[in-house]
Amino acid sequence: MKVAYLGPKGTFSEEAAFRYFESDHPDWTMCDTIFDVLEAVKNNQVDQGIVPIENTIEGTINVTIDGLLSQGLHIEGELILPIGMYLLGAKDTKLENVKEIWSIPPALSQCQDYIHDLKAVVKHFNSTASAAKAVKESGRHDVAAIASEWAGQVFGLNILDRNIQDNLVNHTRFIVMTKEQKVNANASKTMLVVSPGEERPGVLSVILNVFSSLAINLTWIESRPTKKKLGTYRFFIEAELGAHEMNMKKAITILETLGHHARVLGSYSTTKL
Numbered sequence: 001m002k003v004a005y006l007g008p009k010g011t012f013s014e015e016a017a018f019r020y021f022e023s024d025h026p027d028w029t030m031c032d033t034i035f036d037v038l039e040a041v042k043n044n045q046v047d048q049g050i051v052p053i054e055n056t057i058e059g060t061i062n063v064t065i066d067g068l069l070s071q072g073l074h075i076e077g078e079l080i081l082p083i084g085m086y087l088l089g090a091k092d093t094k095l096e097n098v099k100e101i102w103s104i105p106p107a108l109s110q111c112q113d114y115i116h117d118l119k120a121v122v123k124h125f126n127s128t129a130s131a132a133k134a135v136k137e138s139g140r141h142d143v144a145a146i147a148s149e150w151a152g153q154v155f156g157l158n159i160l161d162r163n164i165q166d167n168l169v170n171h172t173r174f175i176v177m178t179k180e181q182k183v184n185a186n187a188s189k190t191m192l193v194v195s196p197g198e199e200r201p202g203v204l205s206v207i208l209n210v211f212s213s214l215a216i217n218l219t220w221i222e223s224r225p226t227k228k229k230l231g232t233y234r235f236f237i238e239a240e241l242g243a244h245e246m247n248m249k250k251a252i253t254i255l256e257t258l259g260h261h262a263r264v265l266g267s268y269s270t271t272k273l
């Protein structure tokens, strides 16, 4: 089995991948960007890919949910990983001399208060670990990376500060994706994307009522623009019920009867670490 994740060595995605597939011993493929992971699954270069979808502080990772649709992928599993952000610098770098902080945008957003207090400017990288690698290679003492403690060890950087995220309790939810949809009779959740049949007042509340009337609990909802016309959206809805369950099948049938388009993006269970 081949599995792709966001590299280089030392990313949070790597930790998520290693822990999720612990006993499977897959062949690993490291990709340069989150989108490249999605594309590797779509192009059959790998059997599965694991990518971040949501963080406690930063919220939704849009490249993931937009890419799920554009690449026609399915969700097979989910893992929730605790995240501690570390400020890492080259040997002899002093915290008071750090003027620039490098990392991937979701990681920078998770540490906004800290960066503001430090009055540092930010520079975007494709991952926390690629930022850590660049700090090491730069040889500079006025820059630091936000990354994991493990990335610090991989690239031989010193810890300037630890747990610098805005909220101490911080998690990122990762999803495991495949190209083909598989039926999972033990799934406890379903992710749907619902495109309203027509834009009219209260359309979202009509859609949500379908779930509440069947006593289906929703765990996540995100609206994303259709990218075709300003003010038009589709809704990602995650429900706490497997797609094989009678009530979930009913909900989908009712949504379709009401003229909405409902597509199952996956049905899966959660692994919380």
Ligand SMILES: O=C(O)C(=O)C[C@]1(C(=O)O)C=C[C@@H](O)C=C1
Residues within 6 Å of the ligand: 006, 010, 011, 012, 013, 014, 052, 055, 061, 083, 104, 106, 107, 126, 127, 128, 129, 172
């Ligand atoms: O850059 C990494 O280390 C990643 O695995 C990506 C990512 C993300 O984009 O959310 C994953 C978990 C953390 O929330 C921060 C970064």
